[in-house]
Amino acid sequence: MPTLSTSLDPHFLSINSSFQRSPFFSSPLKFPSTRFTVFCNSTKTSPKSQPFLDQNPPNPSLSDQLKPLSLTLLSDKKENPKPNLLSKPKSTWVNPSKPKHSVLSLQRHKRSTYSYNPQLKDLKLFSKKLNDSELSESAFLDTLKELQPPPTRENALLILNSLKPWQKTHLFFKWIETQNFFPIETIFYNVTMKSLRHGRQFELIEGLANEMIQKGIELDNVTYSTIISCAKRCNLFDKAVEWFERMYKTGLMPDDITYSAVLDVYAKLGKVEEVLSLYDRGRATGWRPDAITFSVLGKMFGEAGDYDGIRYVLQEMKGLGVEPNLIVYNILLEAMGKAGKPGLARSLFEEMVSAGVTPNEKTLTALVKIYGKARWGRDALALWERMRSNKWPMDFILYNTLLSMCADLGLEEEAERLFVDMKSSEHCTPDSWSYTAMLNIYGSGGKVDKAMELFEELLGSGVKLNVMSCTCLIQCLGRAKRIDDVVRVFGISIERGIKPDDRLCGCLLSVVTFCEESEVDKVLDCLEKASPRLVGFVKMLGKEQVSFDMVKEEFRGILNEAVVEVRRPFCNCLIDVCRNQHLPERAHELLYLGSLYGLYPGLHTKNSDEWSLNLRSLSVGAAHTAFQEWMQTLSKAVERRDSLPLLFSVYTGTGTHKYSHGLASAFASHLNKLAAPFQQKEERAGCFVATQEDLISWMQSRASSTVVAP
Numbered sequence: 001m002p003t004l005s006t007s008l009d010p011h012f013l014s015i016n017s018s019f020q021r022s023p024f025f026s027s028p029l030k031f032p033s034t035r036f037t038v039f040c041n042s043t044k045t046s047p048k049s050q051p052f053l054d055q056n057p058p059n060p061s062l063s064d065q066l067k068p069l070s071l072t073l074l075s076d077k078k079e080n081p082k083p084n085l086l087s088k089p090k091s092t093w094v095n096p097s098k099p100k101h102s103v104l105s106l107q108r109h110k111r112s113t114y115s116y117n118p119q120l121k122d123l124k125l126f127s128k129k130l131n132d133s134e135l136s137e138s139a140f141l142d143t144l145k146e147l148q149p150p151p152t153r154e155n156a157l158l159i160l161n162s163l164k165p166w167q168k169t170h171l172f173f174k175w176i177e178t179q180n181f182f183p184i185e186t187i188f189y190n191v192t193m194k195s196l197r198h199g200r201q202f203e204l205i206e207g208l209a210n211e212m213i214q215k216g217i218e219l220d221n222v223t224y225s226t227i228i229s230c231a232k233r234c235n236l237f238d239k240a241v242e243w244f245e246r247m248y249k250t251g252l253m254p255d256d257i258t259y260s261a262v263l264d265v266y267a268k269l270g271k272v273e274e275v276l277s278l279y280d281r282g283r284a285t286g287w288r289p290d291a292i293t294f295s296v297l298g299k300m301f302g303e304a305g306d307y308d309g310i311r312y313v314l315q316e317m318k319g320l321g322v323e324p325n326l327i328v329y330n331i332l333l334e335a336m337g338k339a340g341k342p343g344l345a346r347s348l349f350e351e352m353v354s355a356g357v358t359p360n361e362k363t364l365t366a367l368v369k370i371y372g373k374a375r376w377g378r379d380a381l382a383l384w385e386r387m388r389s390n391k392w393p394m395d396f397i398l399y400n401t402l403l404s405m406c407a408d409l410g411l412e413e414e415a416e417r418l419f420v421d422m423k424s425s426e427h428c429t430p431d432s433w434s435y436t437a438m439l440n441i442y443g444s445g446g447k448v449d450k451a452m453e454l455f456e457e458l459l460g461s462g463v464k465l466n467v468m469s470c471t472c473l474i475q476c477l478g479r480a481k482r483i484d485d486v487v488r489v490f491g492i493s494i495e496r497g498i499k500p501d502d503r504l505c506g507c508l509l510s511v512v513t514f515c516e517e518s519e520v521d522k523v524l525d526c527l528e529k530a531s532p533r534l535v536g537f538v539k540m541l542g543k544e545q546v547s548f549d550m551v552k553e554e555f556r557g558i559l560n561e562a563v564v565e566v567r568r569p570f571c572n573c574l575i576d577v578c579r580n581q582h583l584p585e586r587a588h589e590l591l592y593l594g595s596l597y598g599l600y601p602g603l604h605t606k607n608s609d610e611w612s613l614n615l616r617s618l619s620v621g622a623a624h625t626a627f628q629e630w631m632q633t634l635s636k637a638v639e640r641r642d643s644l645p646l647l648f649s650v651y652t653g654t655g656t657h658k659y660s661h662g663l664a665s666a667f668a669s670h671l672n673k674l675a676a677p678f679q680q681k682e683e684r685a686g687c688f689v690a691t692q693e694d695l696i697s698w699m700q701s702r703a704s705s706t707v708v709a710p
Helices: 010-017 062-071 120-132 137-144 153-162 166-179 186-198 202-215 221-233 237-249 256-268 272-284 291-303 307-320 326-338 342-354 361-373 377-390 396-409 412-424 432-444 448-461 467-479 483-495 502-514 517-530 532-541 548-561 564-580 584-596 620-639 663-674 692-701
Strands: 604-606 610-614 647-651 687-691
Touching: 120 137, 120 153, 120 166, 137 166, 153 166, 153 186, 166 186, 186 202, 186 221, 202 221, 202 237, 221 237, 221 256, 237 256, 256 272, 256 291, 272 291, 291 307, 291 326, 307 326, 326 342, 326 361, 342 361, 361 377, 361 396, 377 396, 377 412, 396 412, 396 432, 412 432, 432 448, 432 467, 448 467, 448 483, 467 483, 467 502, 483 502, 483 517, 502 517, 502 532, 502 564, 517 532, 532 548, 532 564, 548 564, 548 584, 564 584, 564 620, 584 620, 610 620, 620 663, 620 692, 647 692, 663 687, 687 692
Parallel strands: 610 647
Antiparallel strands: 604 610, 647 687
C-alpha cells in the first residue's frame, strides 16, 4: 500500500532548529497554538513542487481519489469485479497526522502505529543503535553500513539531530557529506554546530563555518549565533568579536540571544564603551533587552565599581518595564558591594523582597559580605535572624560567610551562637571551614584554651583537618608563647596529611619572633620540615662572613618561590628575628631589600608641608627599624641645612593587620622610650605628629648624633 510522504518538511525543521527566534527588527511570529494542521492531497508530491502551506488546496478529482484504491485493493484480487458506485463520492479531506482512506471501505483496516511516518520507528531504532555504538570512527562507520536504503535529506537530518555525543554528530555529518546523497544545506551545518557547541569544540565549528564560506553555502543568523556563543563558552572572546563583526558586514542583524552573548563578551573584555555603543545601536533599531542583558550590564559595572552605571541599569529596566529576576538581583547586589554602596544594596534587597522575589543562598551571602565589608555587623546579624524566621535557604557558604564576618569584627558571642545553630542544623553541620572560622575568632581574641578545646573537638568530629585551621591555631599559640603546644599541633597536622603551605611557614616564622632564645630551635625544627631553605636563610643571617650580596641573592630566591601574599610577612618576620638576635645591621639590610623589591610601597611620603612615614604594613620590629632609618635621613637633612616641612607624621593604623597586632600601642611605647616629641592625635587613632621645631630640638639634644638609638 502506498503511504504518505516519509519525510518531514524542511521548513518545519528549520523553525525548530532556530528555536523560533526572529530578528529583533522584524515582528515576531505569533502562533495561536502549538498545533499545525496541514491540508494536502493523498498523493505524494515533491517538496519543490508543493509549497509548505497551500493557501487554496485543490479538491481532488474522482479519478484521483479512486487511483490509490485501484492500485492496491482491487489489483491484488483479479477475481473480484469492480464495484458499482451508487453515488458520487464527496471530496475527501486528509490530515497527515490522522490519515483516512480516500474511499470508505466495507472492511475497517487496522491503523498504523506511526501513521505520519511509517519509517519513523525504524529511524529511531537506527539512531539509538548509532548512539549505543562504540565511540570510534571505525565502529561508527560499520554501523552506518546497515542503513539501507540510503537516507533521504529529511531522514538524514532527523538522524543528525538525534545523535549524541558531539563526536558522533560530527562523524555522521562528514559521512553524509562524502556520500553525496543530496546537497548539504545550511540547516545541516547548523545542527552539527549546535552539537559541537555542547562539546565546546570551537575549532571544529570555525572549520565548518569556513567550509561553508568556501562552498558558497549561506551562513544565516543561527549559524553566526552558534559560532559566537560557542566562542564565548570557550572564553575565546576575541574570536566571538571577530565573528560578530563579520556577521554585521554580511548585512545580517543580530537577534536577542546573539546581542546578549556579544554584550557579555565585550563586558568580559572590559570594553565598556563598546558595550554601551552596541546597546544603544540595538535599542535604536527596536531591540528590547531582557533580564539577561541587564544582568550582563550590571555585572560589568559592578566589576568596575561604577555606581553610576549600576544606577543606569536600574533606570533602564524601570523605563522598559523589565522586571528583575533573582539572577539579576543577585548580580546587582554583588555590584553594589564592589561599588561600596551598602545602604543602596540594603534598599535594593528590600525592593526585591517587596516584589515577591524570594532570596536564595547566593543573595544572602552577597548581602552578608557587603555588610561585613562595611563593618555593619549588627545589620548582618539582624539579617540572619530574619533568615531564620522566614525560613530562607541557608547553606555552608552563607554560614561560613557569617562566621568570617564575626571573626573580622570580633563578634565572639554571636559567632558561638551561629556555630551552635549549625550543629543543630540537619543540612548545614559545621565543616572544616566552619571550624577554621571559629579557630580564627578565638585566636584573634587570644582565647587560647577555647581554641585548643575546639581543636580537640575537631579532631574527634570526623571533619577533615585543613591547613588554615592549623595556621590559625599555631598563630594563637605562638602569641601566647605556648611553644610546646605549637610543636604538638604541627606534629598532629603532619600526621593527618597536612602539607604545609607558604602561609603556615610564615606563621611558624612569626612564632620564632615570640620565642625565648632557648625555644627557637624547637620551632625551627618544625619549620625545617616545611621549608628547609627558609630555615637555612635564618641561620645564614647570623653568620658574619655572609656578605650583603649573598643575603640579597638568597632572599630574592626565597621571595620568588613564595606566593605574593606572604612575601611582605616573610620580610617583616625576618627583620623581627634579626632584632631579637641583636643583628641590627641585618635588619636594616632586609628592610632595604624589602623596599627594593616593592614590598613596602608608600612607606615614605614627602611634600612641602609634611613628611610622613606609613608603618601600617610593618611588624613591630620592622616599624622600629623603619623609624630609625627615617630619623637618620632627617638628621642628615638638618646637617645639610635642607629645607624642611613644618610637620612630621607617623601612621601606624589601629593594629588590625595580623602581622602588626598592637602596632599603635607598641610604637607609642617606643616613642616614650626615646623621648621623641611625637604626640598621638586624639581625633585619629594610630597617627603621631611632631613639629619641625620640636623634632630638631630633640635631635640636637641627643648630642647631634647621626644615628638615633633603637
